[in-house]
Amino acid sequence: MAYQQVVEITSNGRGTINISRDIAFLVDGSGIQTGLCHLFVKHTSASLILCENADPQVRRDLEAFLTETVPDGSPLFHHTAEGPDDMPAHVRSILTNMDLTLPVSQGRLVLGVWQGIYLYEHRTRPHHRQVIVTIID
Known part of the structure; x- marks a missing residue:
């Protein structure tokens, strides 16, 4: 059995x-008791991360690391069609993940106590994003 849904995020x-x-919520409603939940973001300048959810400093530190490692406006990049954050956003999404696969057990998504699932927007201006959620037994 399989269940698929699109999650819209702005x-x-x-x-x-x-x-x-x-x-x-989608896993709970899928009716699948044991299986896998696969997430895929349909964009080249956003990603999905499994990260600590208790201390927001972890995500701020990650952003600081990526800002230093892949700076906007770097002369290294020639692809700037949509601005100085264009190519850095693509590199950031490649360095993180465009998909995640997580276990489903007893009808529930299995995450560690301090784990959270995050959409990571890499562009500096707002965007509308879609995440395809596929749950299979």
Whole structure:
């Protein structure tokens, strides 16, 4: 058995959005007791991360690391069609994940106590994003 749904997310620009509850809600309603939940973001300048959900400093530190590692406006990049954050956003999405696969057990999404699922927007301005959620037994 399989269940598939699209989750629509609007970002406010660069940063993380916790989508754990949205995904857990879909798993709960899928009717699947044991299986896998696969998430895929349909964009080349956003990603999905499994990250600590207790201390927001973790995500701020991740952003600081990526800002230093892949700076906007770097002369290294020639692809700037949509601005100085264009190519850095693509690199950031490649360095993180465009998909995640998580276990489903006893009809529930399995996450560690301190884990959360986040959409990571890499562009500096707001965007509308889609995450395809596929749950299979």
